[in-house]
Amino acid sequence: MDSPNVAWLLTSASLVLLMTPGLAFFYGGMSRKKSVLNMMMMSFSSIGVVGVLWVLVGFSVSAGDTVGGWFGNPGSDFGMQSIFQSGVDATELDGSEFDLILAAFGATFAIITVALISGAVADRMKFSAWLVFSALWAVLVYSPVSHWVWGGGLLSSDYLFADMTAPQDIAGGTVVHINAGIAALVLALLLGTRKGFGKEPMRPHNLTLVMLGAALLWFGWFGFNAGSWWEADVFAAQIWLNTLVATCAGMLGWLLTEKIRDGKPTSLGAASGVVAGLVAITPAGLSVSPLGAIVLGTIAGILSALAVGLKYKLGYDDSLDVVGVHLVSGLWGTIAVGLFATDVNAFGDAGLFYGGGASLLVSQIIAAAIVMVYSGVMTLIIGLAIKYTIGLRVPEEVEVSGIDLAEHGETAYEEAV
Amino acid sequence: MDSPNVAWLLTSASLVLLMTPGLAFFYGGMSRKKSVLNMMMMSFSSIGVVGVLWVLVGFSVSAGDTVGGWFGNPGSDFGMQSIFQSGVDATELDGSEFDLILAAFGATFAIITVALISGAVADRMKFSAWLVFSALWAVLVYSPVSHWVWGGGLLSSDYLFADMTAPQDIAGGTVVHINAGIAALVLALLLGTRKGFGKEPMRPHNLTLVMLGAALLWFGWFGFNAGSWWEADVFAAQIWLNTLVATCAGMLGWLLTEKIRDGKPTSLGAASGVVAGLVAITPAGLSVSPLGAIVLGTIAGILSALAVGLKYKLGYDDSLDVVGVHLVSGLWGTIAVGLFATDVNAFGDAGLFYGGGASLLVSQIIAAAIVMVYSGVMTLIIGLAIKYTIGLRVPEEVEVSGIDLAEHGETAYEEAV
Amino acid sequence: MDSPNVAWLLTSASLVLLMTPGLAFFYGGMSRKKSVLNMMMMSFSSIGVVGVLWVLVGFSVSAGDTVGGWFGNPGSDFGMQSIFQSGVDATELDGSEFDLILAAFGATFAIITVALISGAVADRMKFSAWLVFSALWAVLVYSPVSHWVWGGGLLSSDYLFADMTAPQDIAGGTVVHINAGIAALVLALLLGTRKGFGKEPMRPHNLTLVMLGAALLWFGWFGFNAGSWWEADVFAAQIWLNTLVATCAGMLGWLLTEKIRDGKPTSLGAASGVVAGLVAITPAGLSVSPLGAIVLGTIAGILSALAVGLKYKLGYDDSLDVVGVHLVSGLWGTIAVGLFATDVNAFGDAGLFYGGGASLLVSQIIAAAIVMVYSGVMTLIIGLAIKYTIGLRVPEEVEVSGIDLAEHGETAYEEAV
Amino acid sequence: MKLVTAIIQPHRVDEVRAALEAAGVKGVTVSEAAGYGRQKGHTEVYRGAEYTVDLVPKTRLEVLVDDADAATVTEAIVSAAQTGKIGDGKVWVVPVDDVARVRTGEHGADAL
Amino acid sequence: MKLVTAIIQPHRVDEVRAALEAAGVKGVTVSEAAGYGRQKGHTEVYRGAEYTVDLVPKTRLEVLVDDADAATVTEAIVSAAQTGKIGDGKVWVVPVDDVARVRTGEHGADAL
Amino acid sequence: MKLVTAIIQPHRVDEVRAALEAAGVKGVTVSEAAGYGRQKGHTEVYRGAEYTVDLVPKTRLEVLVDDADAATVTEAIVSAAQTGKIGDGKVWVVPVDDVARVRTGEHGADAL
């Protein structure tokens, strides 16, 4: 990293922070009127809880001195004191001043990953249980996994991939989307279905809010993806352009699927297709060409549009489709890197369709599988621990009368009578 | 362009992309409750359709090898493959890496220009017809016109203005606003008036959404205008400042007109005045001084406030006032450059009031007129072709019961009963 | 300032401009349905009025040639003509081109400071009175105070603090928050309480809008705080990170206070805690470490959560808690600098807890006190002048039937019947 | 006196109001309602799952009239609201013991 | 039994409710309505075009009472809702054949 | 004919509607309401200040029936809406002089 562009990173970090409120609106709009505040509070509280924890200890676990590749030593930089000190002390520019910026940027990733999970638990999770879950999961799941992939840990070429092609995940297909998607699935299963699931429609209470959320997510995602390259150069531009067109294609893929299957393209479909496209391009932005991004995005839109119906068939109440969108498109994007990575790839290796053979594809699948297993098991342990201590779920009456009133003492909208 | 600032361009491109959802909220809030989703879907689908088409072919038509100044060869860079390749291949920084960024930036302009038109067709255009229209118009109208003005084509000093003062249009007064404004007028005429037009009030269903849209438009417009200079230097700052004060003045001009004419300054007026000011300063940001920007913006606010009433008198149903705002203030801003361009103008020539004589004014008018004619005729041809094939308009019952339900199978808000 | 980063400043200025609409949504959501438009119009009109005035004369009063430290000569740069001219004329980069950017950036600060005050006068201030007030206050209060603190005036080391430790206020704890907070208090007292104050609940009509406002404020505040350092370097990153964690902590502090006092953490509390944290870190971002920021933010959240109840006890109708949030957390943040400023402080002096002794603390308190007195007295004079000329308050019937209809001729939402 | 209540299609309100004015009725109370009946509702699609909203929006009008006017007013409403399509609604008449005008405290026919 | 229905100004609901409690009425059903009448609506302005909203928001109260209480309750509502301005509303009384309490299935006066 | 009006808990609407269909009733008009009664409302908290919302949301159903069916329909509603908790609501029956179907202009029992 010889010419880090600080302006772009500060901008990117701001953009990524905006994504979590964006997610709050995306999820909040899809909720029912009586639970929109609780849904939004899960995202907002993630910012509060994970932000503080990241500074205190999460950053150390993610980027601190590695303990055998498993995680960073949590004591390596309590409160970011040493990175702060060395950054602002630096009399000459030696790169150490840049670390502080990256540490700050990293906080926003931890925050949104945790918040993503909340879509699976709409209407029924105790707020206290959510707070505890988000704190534990951020430190015990997100931070180690990010250490493996980005901190020179297990899934880097220093460890597991020492003799294999290194997997490519520029902005977090594994660390963010597969990780959060599998956690969402496990938590939805632990919580059980909502009263009326599969019978009542439970339709979005405000689709303009959903569209607003999708818009802010997309906007912020440019920082998420193109900021992850840490430089404001041509590769950032490549990622930016891919983040644009894969998402355009994801929207079209979803709308097309709806048109064929249901007869009508919906606005919820457009918003969801946007997110599916964004998820899929996340690991792939630096690996593929614009044409590759269009194909990848289109398929992501189609796959996720088909996948969101699964929960009714399989009976898990992934309320706002974290699994169908983030897990499915996250897996697809991660695997697609193994297919579509070009031969002018800044990372080095090309994928199957660009003459690179199957080795990158294999590595991508291995990395994805390991994250799924770890995240799934850890989420189960954390979830069970909460279930048998403070409890996970609100009483049934609360679900009927509305979780906003019970957990927050508020209703979202002034009613005339 | 010797020191392109990539960070600012990536930021600007992100800002401009946000404008189209911003427009969706601006227009959506002005719609009736039963057609807000369709209105927003016209903007969102423009992002999807035009974004993909731009990469495939639109960019080539706009910036590819010119065919006699008329348009770029559509085959010059299919899928942006060559610009992508040369950008990421560049071992030394020779400027070619910068092209990829500009190509990406350009996509966001094509997208919003198409989306702007949709304000004229509220409540009554078939969604399929809109999709076809937006695709054709982007490639056959937007791309060639941008080639003329910014791609060294017809309206550059290589062709028509070889022996005349070159017109000044830093960010798209002609390419974006006049172009979209005239297309909106033609399409509104082709579609005919809505049932109840001029009799029922058809008032905005949510003015907070309108304000949100105006806010996001303004925010994004800083990238639109100040990013169009491609450098983060004092001229970008000049444009930024002018984009601020012209818009402030546009708001005040509109509110003043309302206060005098109607007795009350409205929030819809404030939001509309903001947009009028932004439209007017678009071509002029690099040409005028801050004082010039204030005068220009104030007059834009007044002119557009007066112009939006015309549709009732003349009988065309430009539903959300694309003509009154974008065409009128776009023309005004383009002409005003010929009046207020200063003598410290980075482009070179001053306007009538700053000692530059009438030659710039004449060029501005010629450029505007040519774009109006081309865009008007082409929109008519495309519109008629759609009308006599798949049809332009939904049945009358659908207009009464609401286009959201008929075209998208959704209603925007959960109703209690 | 040897390497100003223009890209970051243009981005920051855009971010800060977005804060005022963000404030409009934050305040608007807290209003009742019948006065949301008026509330939002007070913010929007501040942008219009103050933006134009800043260019004409405010900038000169703030940053022009000082008149004995009291204010800049209002005639020093009418219409920013000379700063514009020298900026765009500069053939070599000598820094003068940078001044134009800072002048533009400054406009956004003046705008939001004025808009902040409007939260205290919800539902009952004549719109014309607000327009006059905002114009006078911007020029007679904001501009001189910003001159004192940032323009080398009274509160700089050239005057009052020539022989004392210079106070530290990187982004406006005194100039913006204490200044606006005290003005809000005085104006609320002058206007008197709303009909039904303390009896009717007057609950927020739309909490999702409040959350949106808080989100946009936070997003924009990164530009506000980290942009105020004028460089995109490690110190900007320090401020960025502190702006993140102090705000996270502010949210948690407020929610904790609610949980203990009321039994339930609310979404209004989360949004308010965010703002309290942001206010408190505003003067302190460059002075404290991340750990210091967490402590400072937590206490801000607690203090403001306790303070918002005061108005019922003391009987002033600070409708949307400008005093409880901005004055209280603004004072706390300003004082906290005297306690928590670290010894690696880019400003130079450490605070009480970091071995710097009490001298910085004393200076912080003196600066805060002087701003409070000046702002309070001037607001009283301006307010009284308006009261006894055009009048401050709408008639009681208007308050009952709704100020939106009476002052703007509009209602925010389409009603079905 | 009688209370005439009508459940009609929302887009016929203006016509009915005009007819009532023509019939000399000076006041009406209006509210939102929704109905089940022979008329079917509509289908919405969310995430691939279709569901039926079988409540159809209607508008309720209530008019207090003198006994003598009940039949005329009923007819006026029926003919103004009629489109001939299923779902046009119902009108019914209920006996009223007493009416009072709040502003004046007047009772009976004077209060209308 | 009787059903007393009142259409009143929305901002008088609290006063009327207090009056009803004072009169010993234990339950009330409330809903939103809007009215045309002598009272004029208001004017809104959009993009320079004025238009009149002539429906004025009102609140409807419904109270089931014993025959004997109908007159007292009517008077209680009238006097609590009265502001003396046009648009104060109407109160009317309708005979009721039967009332049932859903929770218990009780009928008649016991069900009130 | 009779008009049966029911004020019930919103979450019992589907059950009641099914019961009405089983009882052969073809049409219903539904609207939103809110009630005071024995059932208490809830408490909301804003900026540390608690306040009570004592109106509880309810749904109103109106069914026009033949005289003969009034009792059956009333019972059908009562049993379908019953949860046994305070706040289950009320059902009442009012005599109707006449009913008209707007679409056809039919009167009386044919209009139901």
Ligand SMILES: Nc1ncnc2c1ncn2[C@@H]1O[C@H](COP(=O)(O)OP(=O)(O)O)[C@@H](O)[C@H]1O
């Ligand atoms: N028995 C009834 N009781 C109360 N309202 C009814 C009844 N039947 C119909 N309605 C109302 O009248 C509306 C129209 O009735 P519907 O059967 O759909 O059409 P039509 O009256 O034209 O045959 C319904 O939506 C409902 O609101």
Ligand SMILES: Nc1ncnc2c1ncn2[C@@H]1O[C@H](COP(=O)(O)OP(=O)(O)O)[C@@H](O)[C@H]1O
């Ligand atoms: N004939 C009527 N039938 C039903 N409702 C009426 C009638 N006349 C008036 N109302 C209701 O009473 C309200 C007040 O009536 P209005 O004529 O405006 O004032 P006032 O009763 O004070 O003379 C109206 O808005 C309407 O809701």
Ligand SMILES: Nc1ncnc2c1ncn2[C@@H]1O[C@H](COP(=O)(O)OP(=O)(O)O)[C@@H](O)[C@H]1O
């Ligand atoms: N006297 C009344 N007149 C009109 N509506 C009533 C009356 N009493 C109760 N209600 C309605 O019935 C609802 C339930 O009544 P409530 O007293 O709370 O419970 P319950 O009927 O189970 O004893 C109330 O919310 C109100 O809408």
